[in-house]
Amino acid sequence: MQEVDIIKALANERRLQILAWLKEPLAHFPPQVDGDLVEDGVCAVLIADKLAISPATLSEHMRVLSQAGLVRAKRIKQWVFYKRDEERIRAAKTLIQERL
């Protein structure tokens, strides 16, 4: 993953919003039946609902964030849960600081 790809992953208002929500999942999402919001991440269905976008559109945004290493996906039953990869996000921030 090139630095520019990480920046491209961030260059979208919805993806920035998703990353901000995932920073404090308990503050932004209701409790889940399957999957702990903090441990397992937030169900894709909840994120799509909150953004009022289709599952397919959400899935594309999450694919970009995943490929950039900024979030990690976990499957539980038929659901996919996403959480931030704080280590990678920290590395991305350092990269941007140094490069700029």
Add this chain to the structure above:
Amino acid sequence: MQEVDIIKALANERRLQILAWLKEPLAHFPPQVDGDLVEDGVCAVLIADKLAISPATLSEHMRVLSQAGLVRAKRIKQWVFYKRDEERIRAAKTLIQERL
């Protein structure tokens, strides 16, 4: 200028390269007849040459960087010179740090 627009301006390999070169103009560009490299900035012609891209393509990249406030343009005779706006770049870095 929204934060996401600043990030979009950075989400391009050539624009990242230009910003890196403009950080140390003396190390990357030859002396100019008109316009001091550090004081006035680097002539658009030199930047386009170094990237091996057309003046029109370079101009579009510089327009994006200027609109994001990351560089400032100065006209001397028929030439346009560009330098980094360090204050705005610092602000952009802080913004990205806080938002992520």
